[in-house]
Amino acid sequence: xxxxxxxxxxxxxxxxxxxxxxxxxxxxxxxxxxxxxxxxxxxxxxxxxxxxxxxxxxxxxxxxxxxxxxxxxxxxxxxxxxxxxxxxxxxxxxxxxxxxxxxxxxxxxxxxxxx
Amino acid sequence: xxxxxxxxxxxxxxxxxxxxxxxxxxxxxxxxxxxxxxxxxxxxxxxxxxxxxxxxxxxxxxxxxxxxxxxxxxxxxxxxxxxxxxxxxxxxxxxxxxxxxxxxxxxxxxxxxxxxxxxxxxxxxxxxxxxxxxxxxxxxxxxxxxxxxxxxxxxxxxxxxxxxxxxxxxxxxxxxxxxxxxxxxxxxxxxxxxxxxxxxxxxxxxxxxxxxxxxxxxxxxxxxxxxxxxxxxxxxxxxxxxxxxxxxxxxxxxxxxxxxxxxxxxxxxxxxxxxxxxxxxxxxxxxxxxxxxxxxxxxxxxxxxxxxxxxxxxxxxxxxxxxxxxxxxxxxxxxxxxxxxxxxxxxxxxxxxxxxxxxxxxxxxxxxxxxxxxxxxx
Numbered sequence: 149x150x151x152x153x154x155x156x157x158x159x160x161x162x163x164x165x166x167x168x169x170x171x172x173x174x175x176x177x178x179x180x181x182x183x184x185x186x187x188x189x190x191x192x193x194x195x196x197x198x199x200x201x202x203x204x205x206x207x208x209x210x211x212x213x214x215x216x217x218x219x220x221x222x223x224x225x226x227x228x229x230x231x232x233x234x235x236x237x238x239x240x241x242x243x244x245x246x247x248x249x250x251x252x253x254x255x256x257x258x259x260x261x262x263x
Numbered sequence: 264x265x266x267x268x269x270x271x272x273x274x275x276x277x278x279x280x281x282x283x284x285x286x287x288x289x290x291x292x293x294x295x296x297x298x299x300x301x302x303x304x305x306x307x308x309x310x311x312x313x314x315x316x317x318x319x320x321x322x323x324x325x326x327x328x329x330x331x332x333x334x335x336x337x338x339x340x341x342x343x344x345x346x347x348x349x350x351x352x353x354x355x356x357x358x359x360x361x362x363x364x365x366x367x368x369x370x371x372x373x374x375x376x377x378x379x380x381x382x383x384x385x386x387x388x389x390x391x392x393x394x395x396x397x398x399x400x401x402x403x404x405x406x407x408x409x410x411x412x413x414x415x416x417x418x419x420x421x422x423x424x425x426x427x428x429x430x431x432x433x434x435x436x437x438x439x440x441x442x443x444x445x446x447x448x449x450x451x452x453x454x455x456x457x458x459x460x461x462x463x464x465x466x467x468x469x470x471x472x473x474x475x476x477x478x479x480x481x482x483x484x485x486x487x488x489x490x491x492x493x494x495x496x497x498x499x500x501x502x503x504x505x506x507x508x509x510x511x512x513x514x515x516x517x518x519x520x521x522x523x524x525x526x527x528x529x530x531x532x533x534x535x536x537x538x539x540x541x542x543x544x545x546x547x548x549x550x551x552x553x554x555x556x557x558x559x560x561x562x563x564x565x566x567x568x569x570x571x572x573x574x575x576x577x578x579x580x581x582x583x584x585x586x587x588x589x590x591x592x593x594x595x596x597x598x599x600x601x602x603x604x605x606x607x608x609x610x611x612x613x614x615x616x617x618x619x620x621x622x623x624x625x626x627x628x629x630x631x632x633x634x635x636x637x638x639x640x641x
């Protein structure tokens with residue numbers, strides 16, 4: 149967890165200066181670019197969960213299983229932490245998408261095989 | 264070394280940030296302190312309802328003020344907060360529920376001038392084509408709606424900071440110092456903040472913060488769960504609830520559905536009342552939410568659930584918040600105990616607490632929300 153959010157601004161700006169990289173898509177599920185994530189980190193966001201709440205990075209079908217590490221490294225660079233010091237996204241069930249009817253146990257999940 | 268502030272706000276949830284915005288706008292030098300992060304508890308986990316219908320009569324004036332503020336909030340905060348004002352439907356499935364709902368609706372219309380009415384099955388079908396056969400009608404309040412609580416909270420925080428407020432996360436308040444009974448400073452694990460004003464917007468931590476100045480009120484964390492589905496094309500825009508209060512939810516502007524609900528024995532699954540802030544998932548709850556939603560919206564069964572999460576409601580014994588100054592402790596102002604309704608009324612809370620702090624008459628009478636309504640405050 150970082151400390152003063154406002155202190156991250158200058159570091160975020162220097163990373164954001166690398167404009168050519170800004171259009172790189174970091175979160176494929178929600179199509180969130182590196183530039184959008186750095187913009188969030190410039191304006192009061194200082195955590196991986198914060199980036200998710202503001203930009204939707206990690207909020208899609210894979211729940212950050214693809215982009216989580218990339219977002220973590222951007223938060224680490226911006227806040228001056230090591231990546232392993234940055235609080236990762238909270239993992240929550242289900243591990244993979246499950247139809248409401250299956251979760252409701254209205255239908256046996258094995259019946260969904262092959263769909 | 265102490266720094267000096269006009270006001271210290273404890274809690275970077277939506278209400279703390281809305282209060283900070285209102286005070287910063289009026290030129291006060293404020294700092295928001297949070298032990299974890301912006302939106303870390305209920306503000307980040309709620310269902311996003313902006314609802315007036317079926318509110319407690321004490322809270323309804325705040326909810327109505329809030330709706331009037333939400334309409335211009337995006338412009339005011341320079342942020343699209345995904346506010347959709349498409350009405351709230353509270354679904355009835357029996358003639359008993361219909362009778363009670365018609366009476367409740369008439370009372371809200373007469374007592375508060377709220378634009379709410381009962382719609383029968385025929386009119387309901389014109390509003391929402393996806394309801395199960397057994398739904399007989401609903402209350403319909405066209406000015407109700409929903410918004411994105413995450414974007415709203417960050418928008419308040421960001422605007423407050425633009426106006427000069429400071430936001431400090433990862434910093435825990437350990438005590439509030441009084442001198443001759445009056446607030447003098449707030450002490451954290453990092454620093455001492457000299458101030459004559461402390462605002463308790465600490466959500467589920469609000470009772471512990473009140474205890475720091477010698478106050479107490481009956482509030483306990485109540486566990487609940489919410490789930491979100493994959494996105495699909497727009498189906499309906501209303502906020503949905505039921506006369507049985509067994510679930511609530513809506514389709515977001517992004518296309519996903521957010522559903523919250525109850526199995527009825529969450530309190531016994533979770534030991535939140537022992538002070539725990541863990542928010543686990545109990546498999547019973549998401550399953551029950553899906554079962555209930557599908558009884559009302561049978562066509563959604565194929566929709567994939569992509570995440571479920573737990574949240575803690577700061578529930579006060581009589582289910583309305585503790586709001587406003589406390590005469591016994593000059594400089595201490597309460598804005599906590601929102602009992603699960605904190606998001607929808609936050610713009611109004613920010614405004615009226617701001618007015619109370621500045622010694623003005625709040626737009627909404629705060630007397631139903633005093634800390635001593637349960638008995639002596641000390």
